[in-house]
Amino acid sequence: MDRPRVAIFDFACCEGCQLQLYNLEEGLLDVLGLIEPVEWREAISDQSDSYDIAVIEGSITRKEDEERLKDIRKRAKVMIALGACATIGGVNKLKNQFDFGEVRRTVYGKDAEAPHLDTARVKAVHEVVPVEVKIHGCPIDHFEFGTILKSVLAGKTPSIPNYPVCVECKKKGNICRYEYNEVCLGPITRAGCGAKCPTGGFWCFGCRGLLDNPNVDAAKEVMDIYGKTVDDLSGRLLLFNNQS
Amino acid sequence: MLKVLDTAELGTWVEAIIKAHDVIGIQARADKFDFGPLAKVQDLRLDYDVSLNAPKRFFLLPDEKLFTFKKDEAKSAQAAEPFVLFGVHPYDLIALRQLDKLFEMDNPDVHYLSRRAKAIVVAVDVQKPSAHVFAGCLGFEHVEDSYDILLTKIGNEYLADAATAAGEKLIALGKGFTKADDTHLAARKKIWDENKQALRRHELKPNKAQITAQLEKSYDHKIWKEKARLCFSCGSCNLVCPTCYCFDVADRLNWDLASGERVRTWDGCMLEDFATVAGPHNFRNQREARYRHRYYRKGKYVPDKIGEFSCVGCGRCIGACVTHIANPVEVYNAIMEA
Amino acid sequence: MGKIALKDIYLPETATAVAIRQLTPTEKCFEFKLDSGKSLGHMPGQFAEISLFGIGEAPISISSPPHGEPTFEMGIRQVGSLTGALHRLSVGDKIGVRGPYGTTFPVTTAMKGKDILFVCAGIGMIPLRSAIKYVLSHRKEYGKIHILSGTRTPAFRLFSDELEQWGKVDGVRLLETVDQPDDGWKGNVGVITTLFSKISFDPKNTVALIVGPPVMYKFALLELRKLEMSYANVYVSLERKMKCGVGKCGHCQINGLYACQDGPVFRYSDIAETREAI
Numbered sequence: 053m054d055r056p057r058v059a060i061f062d063f064a065c066c067e068g069c070q071l072q073l074y075n076l077e078e079g080l081l082d083v084l085g086l087i088e089p090v091e092w093r094e095a096i097s098d099q100s101d102s103y104d105i106a107v108i109e110g111s112i113t114r115k116e117d118e119e120r121l122k123d124i125r126k127r128a129k130v131m132i133a134l135g136a137c138a139t140i141g142g143v144n145k146l147k148n149q150f151d152f153g154e155v156r157r158t159v160y161g162k163d164a165e166a167p168h169l170d171t172a173r174v175k176a177v178h179e180v181v182p183v184e185v186k187i188h189g190c191p192i193d194h195f196e197f198g199t200i201l202k203s204v205l206a207g208k209t210p211s212i213p214n215y216p217v218c219v220e221c222k223k224k225g226n227i228c229r230y231e232y233n234e235v236c237l238g239p240i241t242r243a244g245c246g247a248k249c250p251t252g253g254f255w256c257f258g259c260r261g262l263l264d265n266p267n268v269d270a271a272k273e274v275m276d277i278y279g280k281t282v283d284d285l286s287g288r289l290l291l292f293n294n295q296s
Numbered sequence: 297m298l299k300v301l302d303t304a305e306l307g308t309w310v311e312a313i314i315k316a317h318d319v320i321g322i323q324a325r326a327d328k329f330d331f332g333p334l335a336k337v338q339d340l341r342l343d344y345d346v347s348l349n350a351p352k353r354f355f356l357l358p359d360e361k362l363f364t365f366k367k368d369e370a371k372s373a374q375a376a377e378p379f380v381l382f383g384v385h386p387y388d389l390i391a392l393r394q395l396d397k398l399f400e401m402d403n404p405d406v407h408y409l410s411r412r413a414k415a416i417v418v419a420v421d422v423q424k425p426s427a428h429v430f431a432g433c434l435g436f437e438h439v440e441d442s443y444d445i446l447l448t449k450i451g452n453e454y455l456a457d458a459a460t461a462a463g464e465k466l467i468a469l470g471k472g473f474t475k476a477d478d479t480h481l482a483a484r485k486k487i488w489d490e491n492k493q494a495l496r497r498h499e500l501k502p503n504k505a506q507i508t509a510q511l512e513k514s515y516d517h518k519i520w521k522e523k524a525r526l527c528f529s530c531g532s533c534n535l536v537c538p539t540c541y542c543f544d545v546a547d548r549l550n551w552d553l554a555s556g557e558r559v560r561t562w563d564g565c566m567l568e569d570f571a572t573v574a575g576p577h578n579f580r581n582q583r584e585a586r587y588r589h590r591y592y593r594k595g596k597y598v599p600d601k602i603g604e605f606s607c608v609g610c611g612r613c614i615g616a617c618v619t620h621i622a623n624p625v626e627v628y629n630a631i632m633e634a
Numbered sequence: 635m636g637k638i639a640l641k642d643i644y645l646p647e648t649a650t651a652v653a654i655r656q657l658t659p660t661e662k663c664f665e666f667k668l669d670s671g672k673s674l675g676h677m678p679g680q681f682a683e684i685s686l687f688g689i690g691e692a693p694i695s696i697s698s699p700p701h702g703e704p705t706f707e708m709g710i711r712q713v714g715s716l717t718g719a720l721h722r723l724s725v726g727d728k729i730g731v732r733g734p735y736g737t738t739f740p741v742t743t744a745m746k747g748k749d750i751l752f753v754c755a756g757i758g759m760i761p762l763r764s765a766i767k768y769v770l771s772h773r774k775e776y777g778k779i780h781i782l783s784g785t786r787t788p789a790f791r792l793f794s795d796e797l798e799q800w801g802k803v804d805g806v807r808l809l810e811t812v813d814q815p816d817d818g819w820k821g822n823v824g825v826i827t828t829l830f831s832k833i834s835f836d837p838k839n840t841v842a843l844i845v846g847p848p849v850m851y852k853f854a855l856l857e858l859r860k861l862e863m864s865y866a867n868v869y870v871s872l873e874r875k876m877k878c879g880v881g882k883c884g885h886c887q888i889n890g891l892y893a894c895q896d897g898p899v900f901r902y903s904d905i906a907e908t909r910e911a912i
């Protein structure tokens with residue numbers, strides 16, 4: 053098999069996920085052996101126009117970005133959304149909570165009316181074009197990235213969990229954050245990170261997005277067991293799982 | 297072989313065991329207790345209430361290699377190292393005894409069984425009941441078989457009952473063991489009777505046979521729907537359970553895309569896609585159907601298979617369920633009221 | 635703990651693809667040969683766990699009848715990772731095999747001397763083909779034979795060349811239908827249950843084998859009941875998610891039954907009251 057041509061594009065994000073790829077270290081060399089990177093700005097400067105796999109980082113915040121994304125889609129056989137910004141809109145979606153004019157004034161002050169800062173509702177990649185593979189997380193887990201990439205290259209559907217973080221948390225044998233009356237989003241958040249935060253002693257803030265079928269009503273109803281309110285829960289959900 | 301050891305001598309004995317064997321022992325973890333590699337005897341906490349994690353994880357690993365492969369060749373991965381598991385409570389030992397039967401029957405599972413065969417289990421009678429234990433209601437507060445050694449604290453002494461050659465060898469590592477007599481056995485019996493009452497933090501009204509019989513007629517009981525409404529399908533109640541043993545199987549590739557390993561990982565029937573096949577078609581699509589399945593497994597399906605009630609009353613699921621709906625006592629009491 | 639079994643029930647043996655042919659746009663038929671040179675030793679209705687290392691494993695019915703040879707056939711629909719990768723195999727490629735597993739159609743017991751009704755809906759034809767071929771090669775041991783076959787469209791008819799041969803065997807009546815005809819189709823149109831009214835059989839002396847997608851069973855069973863068939867003479871094969879095939883992983887449970895051990899072939903009267911069955 054010819055090495056597939058892989059291109060990475062970034063939209064609105066911190067590029068932290070791309071940095072995670074360098075954490076692959078030795079794995080990175082393996083990756084480079086399996087693929088032919090194109091337009092991987094931070095790794096190599098080589099420009100090309102057609103790709104077997106396009107990796108999209110970041111969320112879509114402007115009209116021009118939508119056009120650029122659609123153009124990339126036309127030239128890619130497989131599209132991978134990389135990181136929470138791309139898969140669920142990420143922290144950028146917080147912006148959708150607010151009036152756009154106000155966002156611009158807050159962020160850019162008096163330059164807010166400049167046309168290139170025209171900002172629209174923040175979208176995840178799949179809200180604009182079809183996506184074959186989503187690599188969740190903020191930032192992504194480089195181990196999972198490797199697993200997914202290997203699957204794609206071997207011609208197998210990557211298995212992306214549709215069970216909650218609690219499963220991985222229990223496999224790790226952690227003490228549940230609810231034992232200490234902390235609101236953890238684990239029960240409604242998609243696993244795959246190896247329950248990173250609870251394993252480190254923190255509650256899960258939901259960076260991998262909600263499950264296909266999360267029982268959010270249950271999450272709300274149990275808040276008073278722990279002396280919390282629905283607002284406490286909503287506040288946590290806002291960060292990564294703002295539905296607007 | 298019955299021996300007695302002064303509690304003051306326990307330390308030297310355990311130290312000798314640690315020198316001679318890899319020991320997984322019960323110890324403190326934050327404000328709880330858990331099993332883990334025992335580095336020093338001071339960490340051993342035989343006065344614990346319940347271990348955060350059930351001992352099954354040392355035999356059915358949460359993530360376990362079944363075999364490695366290289367292109368078209370596969371090689372079975374069986375490299376279990378011997379170890380001593382120190383401080384297992386009776387209800388957890390009964391759970392292991394059930395898993396032994398399940399992994400042995402029909403098609404013996406060499407991965408689980410070889411780990412079990414290489415482990416020496418030191419059980420200990422409960423000294424302090426946990427918040428949710430109800431093993432006493434099920435007759436699982438004490439155990440009379442399946443251990444290598446059973447320790448029972450009687451006043452200032454430990455009664456050590458070695459039931460196997462491996463257990464006797466462990467005892468031989470200690471100094472200061474003396475002969476036990478009938479008064480020790482009577483005292484242990486008394487502790488078992490007391491524990492039958494003490495390990496009842498939730499009161500189960502029906503007995504085991506009544507539950508199994510009642511489940512025959514409870515498939516459409518309103519409790520399933522009522523409780524499942526708040527279910528996250530998070531599987532915590534499955535994964536913490538000492539008798540749950542369902543697993544998933546998957547292949548992991550190395551970077552050469554030709555070699556790798558097949559692994560099995562813990563799974564649970566409460567998870568949404570547990571019964572989903574290509575299509576996709578989910579044979580247990582409703583939360584309530586999955587919720588019901590767990591109680592039928594513990595109360596009827598596994599008992600029908602191995603002749604033993606399959607909830608041992610450890611209470612872990614009760615504490616693990618974030619929405620407080622996973623209490624088997626509440627469910628089994630409710631179905632008795634039709 | 636006592637003795638330890640030495641055999642690893644999860645470790646596949648290898649086999650080689652010796653013939654591959656396209657059956658329909660989505661199904662291929664594979665002939666595999668065990669590298670050990672031994673026969674798989676299955677009976678009609680059983681399945682095997684098929685592996686491609688690195689991709690995964692799946693239960694697949696054995697579609698050929700038993701014979702002493704080290705070869706066996708499977709009809710495989712492309713639906714996902716493993717089945718997709720199997721479809722990319724070439725002759726000479728290796729696979730992993732575990733099995734045979736599960737229960738069998740009662741070809742040597744309850745079916746003996748009886749009239750036989752085969753109801754094959756969609757890829758239900760794949761497991762039933764093993765039983766059909768077995769029965770046809772032991773023709774004298776059975777009475778009249780009806781084979782009913784239904785597919786979505788004519789393009790999805792499985793083993794269509796063999797179907798025609800079967801229809802010509804003495805005492806065999808073959809009836810086909812499609813849900814949606816194409817321009818060339820001259821046969822029946824409609825779901826498979828519409829074929830029941832076109833045949834006549836003695837319900838007291840007939841054993842029926844039904845295999846098809848989950849939704850089909852309810853309707854087919856209802857029709858058979860109307861025709862006064864006793865459910866004790868009806869056998870079905872049920873698909874479930876399976877991860878081990880050997881009664882351990884828990885995925886295939888139908889209430890307290892294990893589809894991999896107590897099934898996949900069930901006598902319907904045994905499971906008529908089992909709520910999760912149909």
Ligand SMILES: Cc1cc2nc3c(=O)[nH]c(=O)nc-3n(C[C@H](O)[C@H](O)[C@H](O)COP(=O)(O)OP(=O)(O)OC[C@H]3O[C@@H](n4cnc5c(N)ncnc54)[C@H](O)[C@@H]3O)c2cc1C
Binds near residue numbers: 573574711712715717
């Ligand atoms: C007894 C038995 C006999 C069978 N006989 C045959 C046969 O003769 N021929 C044949 O073609 N097939 C047969 N099958 C079906 C076959 O096993 C499946 O089609 C196969 O397992 C699909 O595997 P895959 O890797 O190709 O698909 P996967 O990639 O695993 O899945 C494809 C789709 O299935 C669904 N899915 C599967 N697993 C999961 C999961 N864990 N979580 C969520 N969704 C999931 C998803 O929708 C997914 O997109 C049989 C099944 C059984 C139980």
Ligand code: SF4
Binds near residue numbers: 222
């Ligand atoms: S800490 Fe969070 S993720 Fe872990 S079990 Fe508790 S709720 Fe679930």
Ligand code: SF4
Binds near residue numbers: 247248250
């Ligand atoms: S535990 Fe939650 S917040 Fe932390 S990495 Fe995992 S999904 Fe993200």
Ligand code: SF4
Binds near residue numbers: 606608
């Ligand atoms: S069902 Fe609950 S109480 Fe019973 S054994 Fe399992 S975890 Fe313990």
Ligand code: SF4
Binds near residue numbers: 534539540566
């Ligand atoms: S079926 Fe459910 S209850 Fe039974 S062992 Fe599996 S996960 Fe546990």
Ligand code: SF4
Binds near residue numbers: 529531532533616621
């Ligand atoms: S722990 Fe509770 S919420 Fe989670 S699956 Fe079990 S019953 Fe449902």
Ligand code: FES
Binds near residue numbers: 880883885887893
């Ligand atoms: S397939 Fe694993 S128990 Fe049946």
